[in-house]
Amino acid sequence: MDKYTLTVGLEIHAELKTRTKMFCASLNDPLEKRPNVNVCPVCMGHPGTLPVANKEAVKKVLFVGKALGGDLAEYSQFDRKNYFYPDIPKGYQISQYKYPLVSGGMLNGVNITRVHLEEDTGKLIHDDDPTSSHVDYNRAGIPLMEIVTEPCIRSAKEASEFAGELQLLLRYLDVSDADMEKGLMRVEANISISKDGELGTKVEVKNLNSFRSVERAIEYEVKRQSELLDKGEKIIHETRGWDENKNKTFSQREKEMAHDYRYFPEPDLPPLKISELDFGEMILPELPWEKRERFKKDYGLDDEKILDIFIQEKGIADFLERVAEILKEAPMVKLAVNYITSDLLGLMKDKEYSFREIKITPENFAKLIEIVSGGSINSRVAKDVLALMLNNGGDPETIVKEKGLMQTSDEGVLLEIAKEIVDANPDAVADYKVGKENALKFLLGQGMAKTKGSANPKVLESIFKKLLN
Numbered sequence: 001m002d003k004y005t006l007t008v009g010l011e012i013h014a015e016l017k018t019r020t021k022m023f024c025a026s027l028n029d030p031l032e033k034r035p036n037v038n039v040c041p042v043c044m045g046h047p048g049t050l051p052v053a054n055k056e057a058v059k060k061v062l063f064v065g066k067a068l069g070g071d072l073a074e075y076s077q078f079d080r081k082n083y084f085y086p087d088i089p090k091g092y093q094i095s096q097y098k099y100p101l102v103s104g105g106m107l108n109g110v111n112i113t114r115v116h117l118e119e120d121t122g123k124l125i126h127d128d129d130p131t132s133s134h135v136d137y138n139r140a141g142i143p144l145m146e147i148v149t150e151p152c153i154r155s156a157k158e159a160s161e162f163a164g165e166l167q168l169l170l171r172y173l174d175v176s177d178a179d180m181e182k183g184l185m186r187v188e189a190n191i192s193i194s195k196d197g198e199l200g201t202k203v204e205v206k207n208l209n210s211f212r213s214v215e216r217a218i219e220y221e222v223k224r225q226s227e228l229l230d231k232g233e234k235i236i237h238e239t240r241g242w243d244e245n246k247n248k249t250f251s252q253r254e255k256e257m258a259h260d261y262r263y264f265p266e267p268d269l270p271p272l273k274i275s276e277l278d279f280g281e282m283i284l285p286e287l288p289w290e291k292r293e294r295f296k297k298d299y300g301l302d303d304e305k306i307l308d309i310f311i312q313e314k315g316i317a318d319f320l321e322r323v324a325e326i327l328k329e330a331p332m333v334k335l336a337v338n339y340i341t342s343d344l345l346g347l348m349k350d351k352e353y354s355f356r357e358i359k360i361t362p363e364n365f366a367k368l369i370e371i372v373s374g375g376s377i378n379s380r381v382a383k384d385v386l387a388l389m390l391n392n393g394g395d396p397e398t399i400v401k402e403k404g405l406m407q408t409s410d411e412g413v414l415l416e417i418a419k420e421i422v423d424a425n426p427d428a429v430a431d432y433k434v435g436k437e438n439a440l441k442f443l444l445g446q447g448m449a450k451t452k453g454s455a456n457p458k459v460l461e462s463i464f465k466k467l468l469n
Contacts, residue, residue: 004193004226007200008159008218009113009151011188012166013144014176015120016060021141022119023051023094023269028142030184035125035136043119043141045090050268053078057143058272059279060175061101061117064145067173067284068112070105074274078117078266086135087122094119097263099271108165110158111150120144145176151190151199156218160211163187168288168312180209187214191221193229200225201235205249207242217242220249291317299324299333306341315355316340322362327369336369343383347390359393360386368396381405381453407456411463414447414455418463421446432468440464 018028024042032038042049065072079097095118102115122140126133147166153159167185170176178185187208194200203225205217225235240249265271286294292311299320301307310317320340324333344365348358368389372382377400385396385405400406408414421443422429431439440461447460 004195004222004229005197006154006218006222007151007192007194008153008156009190010110010147010149010153010159010162011190011204012147012163012185013120013188014147014170014178014185015139015183016057016143016145016176017174018054018056018060018143020054022054022057022117022143024141026141030139030142030182032138034138035134036138038138039140043089044137051094051266053269053272054143055277055279057117057145058101058277059282060143060173061115061145062274062279063173063282063284064147064170064175065102065105065115066282067169067287068102068105068107068115070102070112070115072274073099073101073103073272075099075271076101076274077271078269079263080266081118082262083260085121086133087124087137087140089122089137089140093121094266094269095263101272101274107169108162110162111152113148113150115145115147118144118146151192156215156222159189159218160215163214164211165288172285172288172314180211183209189214189218189221191218191225192235193222193225195229201237203235203237204239205242206239206252207244209244213242213244216247217249220247224249299337300330301337306337309341309345313355316345319355319362319365323366323369326363326366332369332373335373336366339365339369339372339382339386343386344390347383347387351390353390358390360389361393364389364393364395371396371400375407375456376400377405377407378453378457380448381407384453405452405454408451408454411459414451414460414463417447417450417455418443418460418467421450422464422467429468440468 015030020026021028021038021043024040026040026043027038029038042051062072076096076099078094081093081095081097082091083093084091096116100114100116103113105112105115120139120142122135122137124133124135149162153162167178167180170178170185176184180186189205189208190202191205192200192202203221205221208214208217221240228235236254238254239252241252242249288311292307295301295307295310295317301310310320320337323336327333327336344360348354368382368385371377372379377385381400385399388394388399389396425443425446428439428442432443443464444457444461447455447464448457
């Protein structure tokens with residue numbers, strides 16, 4: 001690939017979270033399983049019906065544009081994009097062409113060309129009968145935002161990271177759930193390679209429903225196109241699909257040009273004059289990159305993987321912030337971060353819990369950290385208490401007392417326990433005396449088991465060493 005330059009531009013569609021569809025009063029419910037329930041004469045394109053633009057959808061696109069640092073249009077209009085597929089009931093799609101709602105902007109170092117608003121298509125469903133397919137129009141007419149980047153991306157990884165940061169932004173702004181597995185966010189990649197630094201012949205790849213697919217599809221196309229050019233063959237300007245099972249792209253059709261769609265202004269919708277529409281105040285929340293820098297500074301989160309856990313999931317970030325407010329001291333907060341990212345998330349994964357389902361409050365979690373930090377219980381007991389709190393909630397101090405889990409450092413009590421263990425394990429004692437350090441770990445483990453984890457391990461280890469030396 002060294003002799004070729006890769007150029008990638010992305011087109012990303014995201015379904016917006018609104019109560020109703022883009023141009024009618026039918027419900028916008030992407031989770032509806034029953035086919036053709038959320039439909040009406042308007043979104044089905046019946047003669048004589050008139051569309052009315054969804055103001056909330058327009059506001060959400062402008063909100064995204066503001067977060068991206070783009071230019072928000074004062075004048076915008078909808079256009080008809082004419083093409084004929086079974087999943088488009090009107091025989092055309094209402095979209096935007098010459099006057100998008102947002103122009104320019106940047107995200108993750110990638111320049112944005114435009115952000116515009118259109119309506120989604122229906123969904124084709126193919127069954128085992130190769131001679132027929134079904135169409136579900138529930139999705140037809142749902143507000144669909146399209147973000148188009150400049151052709152400035154130079155690697156598959158950069159493309160994937162941009163898509164990931166965009167998904168995060170849409171969730172922070174609460175404009176879209178952007179779940180790729182559910183089709184709420186779809187990525188298309190325009191890929192070309194060339195020798196002279198100029199743009200090569202563009203190939204569009206569709207059906208990219210994960211960040212991993214974005215990377216792999218681009219890497220595959222680079223290899224495929226390079227091999228064609230090496231043999232002196234030409235790249236065809238076409239649309240290709242991505243086969244997840246075969247890890248390869250396949251030809252779908254020759255790529256349409258803008259004039260093929262015969263765009264013209266939508267005659268049934270008036271142009272939008274943004275200043276005349278009352279959207280209220282659009283105040284941006286803390287954005288992902290802002291939170292990333294703040295968490296680094298406030299909580300000392302230098303490990304990118306650990307930091308990403310909190311940035312990706314708002315519930316986890318909110319939980320840590322409340323815990324940090326209570327604990328205040330940096331060492332305690334650092335200990336809390338360790339328990340959240342290792343023990344708590346590990347237990348949640350085993351139980352398949354989300355942060356909305358756990359019964360641990362930030363206040364009780366902070367109290368557990370205080371107990372551990374104060375030496376009243378050790379880390380092993382803390383994990384057991386955490387498991388009980390995860391399932392049942394409750395105050396950790398009460399749980400520790402009721403279960404008899406308070407850590408003991410009483411040398412008199414621990415000496416008697418250590419003597420019993422030494423007497424019961426002469427082989428381990430002999431091994432230790434000939435220099436086998438693992439024997440001490442074994443005896444210490446027996447002591448912790450005997451005390452159900454309540455012994456102070458440092459005190460117990462010191463007692464064993466005195467007895468054995």
